[in-house]
Structures are given as structure tokens and as C-alpha cells.
Amino acid sequence: MSRKNVxxxxxxxxxxxxTSVILKWLQTEYACEVVTFTADLGQGEELAPARKKAEMxxxxxxNIFIEDLREEFVRDYVFPMFRANALYEGQYxxxxxxxxxxxxxxxxxxxxxxxxxAVAHGATGKGNDQVRxxxxxxxxxxxxxxxxxxxxWELESRTTLIEFAEKHQIPIAKDKRGDAPFSVDANLLHxxxxxxxxxxxxxxxxxxxxxxxxxxxxxxxxxxIVEIGFERGDPVSIDGKAxxxxxxxxxxxxxxxxxxIGRLDLVENRFVGMKSxxxxxxxxxxxxxxxxxxxxxxxxxxxxxxxxxxxxxxxxELVYNGFWFTPEREMLQAMIDKSQEYVSGxxxxxxxxxxxxxxxxxxxxxxxxxxxxxxxxxxVYNQKDAEGFIKLNAxxxxxxxxxxxxxxx
Numbered sequence: 001m002s003r004k005n006v007x008x009x010x011x012x013x014x015x016x017x018x019t020s021v022i023l024k025w026l027q028t029e030y031a032c033e034v035v036t037f038t039a040d041l042g043q044g045e046e047l048a049p050a051r052k053k054a055e056m057x058x059x060x061x062x063n064i065f066i067e068d069l070r071e072e073f074v075r076d077y078v079f080p081m082f083r084a085n086a087l088y089e090g091q092y093x094x095x096x097x098x099x100x101x102x103x104x105x106x107x108x109x110x111x112x113x114x115x116x117x118a119v120a121h122g123a124t125g126k127g128n129d130q131v132r133x134x135x136x137x138x139x140x141x142x143x144x145x146x147x148x149x150x151x152x153w154e155l156e157s158r159t160t161l162i163e164f165a166e167k168h169q170i171p172i173a174k175d176k177r178g179d180a181p182f183s184v185d186a187n188l189l190h191x192x193x194x195x196x197x198x199x200x201x202x203x204x205x206x207x208x209x210x211x212x213x214x215x216x217x218x219x220x221x222x223x224x225i226v227e228i229g230f231e232r233g234d235p236v237s238i239d240g241k242a243x244x245x246x247x248x249x250x251x252x253x254x255x256x257x258x259x260x261i262g263r264l265d266l267v268e269n270r271f272v273g274m275k276s277x278x279x280x281x282x283x284x285x286x287x288x289x290x291x292x293x294x295x296x297x298x299x300x301x302x303x304x305x306x307x308x309x310x311x312x313x314x315x316x317e318l319v320y321n322g323f324w325f326t327p328e329r330e331m332l333q334a335m336i337d338k339s340q341e342y343v344s345g346x347x348x349x350x351x352x353x354x355x356x357x358x359x360x361x362x363x364x365x366x367x368x369x370x371x372x373x374x375x376x377x378x379x380v381y382n383q384k385d386a387e388g389f390i391k392l393n394a395x396x397x398x399x400x401x402x403x404x405x406x407x408x409x
Contacts, residue, residue, distance in 0.1 A: 003029065003030050003031075004031075005117075006030050006032045006117060006118045006145060006147070007032055007033065007116075007117055008032060008033040008034075008035065008114065008115060008116040008117060008118070009026055009030065009032055009033070009034055009035065009116055009117075009118040009119060009120050009147060010035045010036075010037055010107050010110050010111045010114070010116045010118070010119045010120070011023060011026065011034055011035065011036050011037065011119075011120045011121075011122075012037055012039075012103055012104075012107055012119075012120070012121045012122065012133070013036035013037060013038050013050060013054065014038060014050065014122070015038065015047075015049055015050030015051075015053050015054070017158075017161060017162070017165060017170075017172060018122045018161065019122045020053060020057065020165065020170050020171075021155065021161050021164050021165055021170065022120065022122050022149045023036065023054070023057050023059070024057060024164075024165075024168045024170060025149055025153060025155075025164070026120060026147070026149075027057075027058065028168075029153075030147070032118075033063070034059060034063065035059075035063040035064075035065065035110065035111075035114055035116060036050075036054045036059055036063065036064050036065065037065045037066075037067075037103075037106065037107055037110050038050045038051075038064075038065070038066045038067075039067060039069050039102070039103050039106060040066065040067065040068045040069060040070060041069055041070060041073050041099055041102070041103075041187035041188055042070045042073070042186075042187050042188025042189075042246065042249075042250070043186040043187050043188075044186060045186075047066050050066065051064050051066055053170075053171065056171075057170070063114070065110055067106065069102060069106065070188055070246040071244060071245060071246045072102065073099065073102055073187070073188060073189075073246070074188060074189075074245035074246045074248075074249050075245040075246075076102075077098050077099070077101065077102055077324075078098060078188075078189055078245070078249065078285075079233075079234045079235075079245055080333060080336075080337070081094060081098050081315075081319060082233075082234075082285070082288055082289065082292055083233040083234070083292070083336050083337060083339075083340050083343075084308075084311075084312055084315045084316070084332070084333075084336045085289065085292060085293060085296075085308075085309070085312055086312060086315050086316040086319060087289075087312070087316055088268065088316045088317065088319070088320045089266075089268055089269065091264060091266055092264065092266055092268060092280065092320075093189070093190065093264075093280070093282045093285045093286070093289060094316065094319050094320060095187065095189040095190025095191075095192060095280060095282055095285065096129070096185050096187075096190070096192050097128070097132065097319050097320045097322070098189065098319055098324075099187045099189070100129055100132035100133055100136065100322065101132065101136045101322070101324035101325060103133070104119075104121075104132070104133045104134075104136035104137055104140075105136060105140060105325075107119050107137070108136075108137060108140045108141045108144065111141070111144065112141070117144075117145055118144065118145040118146070118147055119137055119144055119145075119146060119147070120146070120147035120148070120149065121133045121134075121146075121148060122149070122150070123148070123150065124150040125148070125150050125151045126272065126274070127270065127272065127276075128270050128271050128272065128320070128321070128322070130148055130150075130151075131271055131272070131321065131322045132321075132322030132324075133322075134146050134148070134322075135321075135322040135323060135325075136322065136324065136325055139325040139326065140325060182194060182195050182196045182197050182198050182209060183195045183196070184211065186211065186212075188246060188249055188250065188253070189249065189282060189284070189285050190212075190262075190280055190281055190282040190285060191211040191212050191280070191281045192278050192279070192280050192281075193205075193209045193211070193278065193279045193280075194276060194277070194278045194279075197209070198277055198278070198279060199277065200277075201267050201277040204265075205265060205279045209279050210263065210279070210281060211281060212253065212256075212257055212262070212281040212283055213256065213257050213260050213261065213262055213263055213281050213283050214257065214258065214260050215260055216259075216260035216261075216263075216353045216354030216355075217260075217353070218260065219258070219259045219260035219352070219353045219354065220258070220259065220353075221353075223350045223351060223352040224255060224258070224259055224350070224351040224352070225348065225349070225350055225351075225359070226238060226239060226255055226287075226348070226349050226351065227239050227240070227346050227347070227348045227349070228252075228287075228288070228291045228346065228347050228349065229242075229345075229346045230291075230292070230295045230343060230344055230345055230346065230347070231344045232340050232341060232343060232344060233292065233296075233337070233339075233340030233343040234340075235248050235252075235288060235291070235292075236248075238251050238252070249284045249285075249288070250284070251284070252283070252284030252285075252287045252288055253283050253284035254283075254284075255283070255284070255287065255351055256282075256283020256284050256286060256287050256351070256356070257283050259351040259352060259353065259354070259356075260353055260354040261283050261286050261287060261351060261354055261355070261356050262280075262281050262282040262283035262284070262285065262286035262287075263279070263280075263281055263354070264279070264280040264281070264282070265277075265278075265279050266278055266279075266280060271320065271321045271322070286356055287349060287351065287356045290349065290356045290357070290358060291347040291349055291356075291358070292343075292347075293358075294347040294349075294358040294361045295343055295344075295345050295346075295347050295361055295363060296343055297361065298345070298361055298362075298363055298366040298367060298368045299342050299343045299344070299345065299363050299365050299366060299367060300339060300342075300343065300367075301367065304339050305339075308335075308336060308339050311332055311335065311336075314328075314332065315329070315332045315333075315336070318332070342363075342365035343363075343365075344363060344364070344365060345361065345362050345363025345364065345365065345366070346361070346362055346363075347360070347361045348360035348361070
């Protein structure tokens with residue numbers, strides 16, 4: 001579709017410098033009607049200024065969508081991912097990755113509602129987010145026209161963006177003038193910081209980079225004890241108090257923040273091919289990940305648990321690369337959700353100076369049997385049975401060793 005054929009576009013809009021420039025650029029270059037969509041995913045920012053700036057840039061109030069998606073985000077995206085214990089490259093809890101499919105899905109829904117023939121995003125041509133947004137767009141509406149300004153325009157630096165903003169009288173926050181020290185993305189699950197002062201992976205991140213946690217060194221000298229209740233793999237309560245998904249994550253975030261939990265300095269492999277360095281903070285998610293592992297340890301059968309762990313890297317990679325709305329992710333999710341049928345109970349955690357450790361776990365469906373594992377005398381396990389078990393498992397090793405010894409002679 002050519003520019004002149006685009007009549008209405010739904011823009012994923014934060015109200016920041018980049019998307020405000022994109023809004024004006026769409027108006028000038030495409031000469032189309034622009035609809036803005038701002039998702040509240042718990043990023044911790046006041047969203048009213050986004051509405052005010054959109055109106056100032058000529059967007060009709062009826063074309064401004066600002067929606068609170070926090071509960072949907074945690075319930076339908078974060079929790080299913082945490083049932084899988086998903087870690088990208090063994091460390092990253094996928095805080096940015098998991099937010100993109102929800103934003104893109106809602107964009108498509110709004111586009112259908114208002115009769116838009118295009119959607120637009122502010123992701124750059126170097127990152128993963130462009131892939132995540134657009135794979136979701138096409139999965140949900142295969143004929144949608146996608147506008148990715150960073151791949152089209154000639155504004156290739158922050159300086160040129162600021163010049164464009166000043167030319168078109170777009171307000172610029174004071175901290176955005178000149179080169180910003182680093183880029184920040186945040187939602188209820190995490191915050192991520194990348195770029196500028198963080199581009200050299202050999203240099204330690206400055207303390208100002210951290211948005212959501214105090215340093216472990218400054219955390220209290222007294223441990224915090226918290227008990228998390230689970231039903232079918234999802235957290236449902238904290239210290240016996242039932243809460244909604246979003247409020248549980250908010251409460252865990254505060255506990256993690258106060259105890260310096262959830263910091264990660266990572267060099268990761270982007271889907272587009274390059275390595276990047278980021279500083280991530282996932283305070284509540286780090287607590288939740290450890291607690292979920294804890295309740296699974298007593299409720300999951302060994303075979304089921306080990307098989308689930310084998311699939312985890314693939315699941316995490318699908319989320320990271322933007323393949324949320326795909327048959328393979330849904331197939332894995334069905335298997336994972338089946339495994340959570342009896343993952344219910346409670347986990348007691350100790351939070352102390354950057355560490356979240358399990359100090360107790362219990363479940364009405366526990367497979368842990370003290371009468372079997374006790375070091376004291378028991379009447380349920382005959383230790384002599386282990387001899388045959390060992391010899392059968394050692395048979396191939398003995399045959400192999402005998403063959404090798406014969407060859408050496």
C-alpha cells in the first residue's frame with residue numbers, strides 16, 4: 001500500500017519524544033488521520049500528559065485511546081509465561097518481550113473498531129520490538145498495512161529528532177534535550193535500560209540506571225519473610241490474603257524493591273543478529289520465579305518436571321522473538337498448563353539483601369514422602385532393592401568397559 005492510500009492509522013503512542021515525532025511525521029508524510037493508543041501496563045508514569053500532547057498535536061479526543069491493561073497483562077501474559085519458568089538464555093525473565101503481543105493485539109482491535117487500514121509503532125530497525133509488534137499484527141490481521149517510521153524516514157539520530165520536534169513545535173521534556181544517557185522501557189513486570197552509558201559491557205552500570213530497586217548493600221539488615229499461595233501454578237495470595245494478578249505482582253515488586261532483589265546486567269543475543277547489553281530489574285518477578293520453582297519441586301512428578309524444563313528454552317525463545325500468537329507457543333502452553341494441574345500450595349520466602357530464598361513449601365498434593373526419604377528406620381523402602389537397580393543400569397557400562405579393556409590388550 002502506498003502512502004497516499006493510507007487513510008487512517010493506529011499508532012502505539014507513549015507521548016515521549018520518539019512517538020510524538022512519529023505522530024507528526026505521519027500527519028505530514030502520509031497526510032492521514034492518526035489514532036493514538038497508549039497502554040497502561042504498570043509502567044509507573046502518569047498517562048494524562050500523553051492525552052494532552054496528542055490533543056495538542058491535533059488528534060481528536062475520540063481518536064485517543066488510553067487503556068488500563070494491567071490485569072489482562074499479568075493474568076493472560078505474565079502468569080502463563082511464569083508457569084513455564086521461562087528464562088531467555090538462562091537469565092532474562094522476558095519483561096519487555098511479554099508486553100509487546102498485548103499492545104499489538106489491542107492495536108489491531110482498535111484498528112478494526114475505528115476502521116483503520118494501517119498500524120504504526122516506534123520500534124527501531126535494530127531491535128527486537130519491531131519483530132514482536134509486526135509478527136503479532138500479521139498473525140491477527142494478515143492484510144494489515146504496517147508503518148515502521150524508523151525504517152522509512154531520514155531522522156537517524158536523537159539530534160535530528162529534536163530538530164524535527166522544535167521545527168514543528170512539539171514539546172520536549174528537559175531530560176530529552178541532547179543525548180539521553182540511556183533508554184528506559186518499563187511495565188508492571190520489569191524495567192529495562194539500554195544504550196548510551198550502557199553500551200560498553202566492560203563498564204559497570206552507574207547507580208542512576210536502577211529504577212525499581214535499592215542496592216542490595218542498602219537493603220535492610222533484617223530479612224523479610226513472605227508466604228505466597230498458589231493454585232494451578234498461579235500465585236493467588238500473599239501472606240494468606242487473596243489478591244488479583246496485578247495487585248499480587250505490585251505487592252511482590254514492592255517487597256523486591258525494598259530488599260534489593262531482581263537486578264540483572266546482561267549481554268543478550270537479539271533476534272536480529274547483534275548482541276546488546278541491558279540492565280534489567282524484575283523485583284517481583286524474581287521472587288515469583290523462585291517461589292513457583294519451589295511449589296513445583298514438591299508437586300511435579302520427576303518425568304513431567306524434567307520434560308517441562310527441556311521445553312522451557314524453546315518457549316522462552318518464542319516469547320523473546322515475538323512468536324506469542326503461534327501454534328507452537330500455544331501447543332507448548334497447553335502442555336505446560338496441563339503440568340500445573342496439582343501445582344497448588346504455599347511457599348515461604350526469605351528476602352534479604354538481593355536474595356530471594358525458599359525456606360518452606362507445602363501442598364495438599366505434595367509428592368514428597370518423609371516416610372520414604374528419612375534417614376531413620378522405615379518400613380516402606382527396602383534398601384536392598386537398590387542393588388538390582390544399580391546393576392541393571394550399570395550393565396551397558398560394564399559391557400563397554402570390558403570391550404575397551406579387551407581392545408587395549
